Amino acid sequence: MKVNSLLTAKILKFDEGALKFLKDIEGHMESNGICFKLEFSLDPNPYFKNSVLTKTYRKCGDDEDFLEPIG
Incomplete structure (x- = not known):
């Protein structure tokens, strides 16, 4: 994530x-064709x-390129 210049700017110390x-980041379009879901998989951690x-x-x-967060 830190090699991508757009993401690096969003990662705080x-x-x-x-x-x-x-562990992994997965993204997929929901069946309604309107919502996109990102899933971040993590190993057990204290956070x-x-x-x-x-x-x-x-x-x-x-x-098509503009997404707004839901919730």
Whole structure:
């Protein structure tokens, strides 16, 4: 994640400890064709109870590249 310039700007110093436990990132479009879901899979760690963290985004308007977070 840190080699991508867009992502590097979003990673704060206090995030780095939790990122050491990141196993995988998966993304997929929901069956409705409007929502995109990102799932972050983690090894057991002191930062999160859940082993999978999920963030859902919704497509906005006709621009396929623009997503807004839901919730």
